[in-house]
Amino acid sequence: MLNYNTSIKQDKIYSDLEIKEIKPIMKLIIRGKTKDFITAIGKNLNMILPIEANTSTAGEALTALWLSPDEWMLISNKTISEETNTYEVEDNLIKNISKTKLGAITDVSDQFVMINIKGNKVFDLFATGSPFNFNEFKNKKGSVTQTILSHIDVIIHLTEINNVNLFVRRSFSKHLHSWLNDSASRL
Amino acid sequence: MFLITCPFCGEREQSEFKAGGEAHIIRPKQPTELSDDEWAEYLFMRKNIKGVQLERWNHANGCRKWFNAVRDTNNDEIKAIYKMGEKPPSI
Numbered sequence: 001m002l003n004y005n006t007s008i009k010q011d012k013i014y015s016d017l018e019i020k021e022i023k024p025i026m027k028l029i030i031r032g033k034t035k036d037f038i039t040a041i042g043k044n045l046n047m048i049l050p051i052e053a054n055t056s057t058a059g060e061a062l063t064a065l066w067l068s069p070d071e072w073m074l075i076s077n078k079t080i081s082e083e084t085n086t087y088e089v090e091d092n093l094i095k096n097i098s099k100t101k102l103g104a105i106t107d108v109s110d111q112f113v114m115i116n117i118k119g120n121k122v123f124d125l126f127a128t129g130s131p132f133n134f135n136e137f138k139n140k141k142g143s144v145t146q147t148i149l150s151h152i153d154v155i156i157h158l159t160e161i162n163n164v165n166l167f168v169r170r171s172f173s174k175h176l177h178s179w180l181n182d183s184a185s186r187l
Numbered sequence: 188m189f190l191i192t193c194p195f196c197g198e199r200e201q202s203e204f205k206a207g208g209e210a211h212i213i214r215p216k217q218p219t220e221l222s223d224d225e226w227a228e229y230l231f232m233r234k235n236i237k238g239v240q241l242e243r244w245n246h247a248n249g250c251r252k253w254f255n256a257v258r259d260t261n262n263d264e265i266k267a268i269y270k271m272g273e274k275p276p277s278i
């Protein structure tokens with residue numbers, strides 16, 4: 001990731017709620033369908049992609065989020081250097097997956113913004129603007145869902161109970177962050 | 188508003204989906220040999236029935252996959268869901 005201006009200027013803290021952007025995080029979209037693809041990804045990443053819908057698998061350095069039957073998002077567990085936008089994992093996957101035509105790898109590190117929201121009122125906040133039923137989701141650590149929040153496409157990953165990472169496209173991030181703060185201030 | 192069960196993600200609210208119209212309309216094998224009326228029939232004319240209808244739906248704000256649904260247009264009851272390429276269930 002190289003230098004760029006973020007639309008989220010400051011961390012926000014409310015009673016029972018904290019909202020902040022975590023950056024830079026590597027984010028890759030991985031697409032593929034065949035058994036060979038799954039095997040090759042497993043060998044390259046030393047982890048298994050989640051096959052069950054709305055789940056994730058976490059390794060030491062990376063977490064894979066299920067997005068659809070043939071699509072996953074791979075994210076780094078820790079922040080990475082701001083000085084570069086080349087990643088060893090991406091290079092390996094491009095060499096062993098894209099170039100061998102087993103699947104497709106797309107770098108979306110700068111396309112998506114990751115916002116961490118934690119606190120007892122996380123799901124009260126989501127309930128004000130999402131049609132998704134979070135009843136089962138909020139008790140199952142590692143759950144992933146793609147849904148709508150304030151009319152915006154988001155990916156939500158439950159990392160711990162009452163602690164979620166929310167991925168939103170960068171062009172929507174300023175508006176969503178503003179909406180999150182407005183909504184959080186009224187809870 | 189009603190709930191639709193995506194065959195991949197599970198039960199979600201209708202606002203996450205986009206309707207894709209009537210299902211199982213087969214593209215003519217030789218479009219250039221069709222008359223204008225026949226081509227218009229394929230492109231535009233739909234049954235639009237009141238009752239049980241086979242439809243295509245897309246989980247646009249979720250997994251972005253297409254699937255088929257059997258919907259009663261009288262009351263929006265989804266009677267069955269089946270994946271693309273599968274035969275419709277007998278209802």
